[in-house]
Every structure is written in structure tokens, then in C-alpha cells.
Amino acid sequence: MNKVFSALAVSVDGYIAGRGTAPGSGLGDAGFLFDWYFDGDTPSKSLDGFRLSEPSARVFDALAARVGAIVAGRKTYDDSEEFGGGGPHPTAPLVVLSHRPAPRAEQSARQTLVTTGIKDAIAAAQELAGDKDVALQGGGMVTEALQAGLIDEIVLHQVPVLVGGGRPYFQQLPGHVRLRLLGATPAPGVTHLHFEVVR
Numbered sequence: 001m002n003k004v005f006s007a008l009a010v011s012v013d014g015y016i017a018g019r020g021t022a023p024g025s026g027l028g029d030a031g032f033l034f035d036w037y038f039d040g041d042t043p044s045k046s047l048d049g050f051r052l053s054e055p056s057a058r059v060f061d062a063l064a065a066r067v068g069a070i071v072a073g074r075k076t077y078d079d080s081e082e083f084g085g086g087g088p089h090p091t092a093p094l095v096v097l098s099h100r101p102a103p104r105a106e107q108s109a110r111q112t113l114v115t116t117g118i119k120d121a122i123a124a125a126q127e128l129a130g131d132k133d134v135a136l137q138g139g140g141m142v143t144e145a146l147q148a149g150l151i152d153e154i155v156l157h158q159v160p161v162l163v164g165g166g167r168p169y170f171q172q173l174p175g176h177v178r179l180r181l182l183g184a185t186p187a188p189g190v191t192h193l194h195f196e197v198v199r
């Protein structure tokens with residue numbers, strides 16, 4: 001059975017984007033959350049143009065190699081300008097979760113629109129992923145998946161900054177969610193914290 005995980009760049013105070021997010025400005029005033037993707041000397045084996053530190057490249061490429069499909073929340077999709085009809089991963093198909101029609105997702109061969117909720121979105125991605133894993137992108141959507149008990153692993157690419165406001169990784173949950181640390185990798189400009197969700 002494939003796993004469902006989320007691996008996002010996040011500030012120490014829990015924000016995956018700053019203030020003023022909009023289409024074409026997905027991180028708002030917190031663009032530095034992605035600096036570690038580009039300020040190293042080790043090219044990613046999976047994503048063109050990414051140059052990371054050696055420990056970050058190891059973590060990042062291992063995660064990217066697992067991805068068979070991605071589910072993105074509608075705000076992530078809109079702010080990424082619909083990923084130009086593709087997706088955030090070079091090969092994995094994209095499932096967009098929204099309550100509204102998304103014109104590009106209805107036309108693009110690499111994008112599928114789901115409007116019937118988080119369970120259906122993740123099920124559609126699992127089907128597309130085959131024996132690979134499903135990655136989730138977007139805070140509100142990740143929180144819904146946690147509430148539905150559908151996430152196996154959470155990775156925080158934790159950047160040492162307090163952003164102070166913006167879009168949070170985790171929103172309000174009805175109860176505690178216990179996590180078990182699988183790995184912690186310190187790297188220049190970021191610490192990679194890999195957790196398993198305890199069920």
C-alpha cells in the first residue's frame with residue numbers, strides 16, 4: 001500500500017508562506033523559506049535547477065523519488081499559477097482539491113480536479129501513484145487529511161526564522177495527533193525533521 005506524506009518548507013513558528021500570498025507569489029513576503037533549495041552546491045538528481053547542500057540534497061531527492069502523485073489544495077494551485085498545466089514534480093500527476101471548477105485542471109492531461117472532498121482526492125492520487133507514494137501540498141488541505149486519518153508521514157523542512165504571520169502548515173485540529181521522529185538531518189539553512197503519524 002502506498003504511503004501518504006507531506007513535506008513542506010516551514011518556519012519555526014509554523015508558517016509555510018508569509019503575508020501577501022497571491023498567484024505568482026506563493027510564499028508572499030517569506031520567499032526565503034525556499035533559499036535552501038537553491039543556495040547549495042549539489043544539484044538535485046530529481047528536479048532541474050535545484051542546487052542544495054549535500055545533506056539537504058540527500059533528504060530532498062530521497063523524498064522526490066518516492067512521489068507517484070501529488071494532491072494540492074486549491075490555494076497552492078492558484079498561487080503556483082496552476083503549475084503551468086503540470087505539477088510541482090517533474091513526472092508525478094497532480095490532483096487538485098477544490099470546491100470550485102479549475103479550468104486548467106479540467107483540460108490538462110497531468111491534472112485532475114476533485115471537488116468531492118479529501119478522501120476522494122487522496123484515493124484518486126493513490127490510484128495514479130501506482131506502487132509509489134502520494135505527497136500533499138497545502139496547509140488547509142494537509143490539516144483536513146490529518147483529521148481524516150489519511151497521513152502516514154510529515155516532514156518539516158524547518159527554516160530557522162519566525163515569519164510572524166501568513167499561511168500555517170497546520171490549522172486547528174479536534175484533538176492531539178501524536179508523532180514519532182523517524183529522522184532529523186541538520187543542514188545549512190534548514191533542519192529536516194521527519195515524523196511518522198502514530199495511529
Ligand SMILES: NC(=O)c1ccc[n+]([C@@H]2O[C@H](COP(=O)([O-])OP(=O)(O)OC[C@H]3O[C@@H](n4cnc5c(N)ncnc54)[C@H](OP(=O)(O)O)[C@@H]3O)[C@@H](O)[C@H]2O)c1
Nearest residue numbers: 008009016021026073074075076098099100138139140141
Ligand atoms: N512552504 C512550502 O513548502 C509550501 C508548499 C506548498 C504550498 N505552499 C503555500 O501554502 C499556501 C497554501 O496553503 P493553504 O493552507 O493556504 O491552502 P491549500 O491547502 O493549498 O488550499 C486550501 C483550499 O483547498 C480547497 N480545499 C481544502 N479542503 C477541501 C475539501 N475538503 N473539499 C474541497 N476543497 C477543499 C479549498 O479551496 P476552494 O474552496 O477555494 O476551492 C481551500 O480553500 C500557498 O500560499 C502556497 O504557496 C507552501
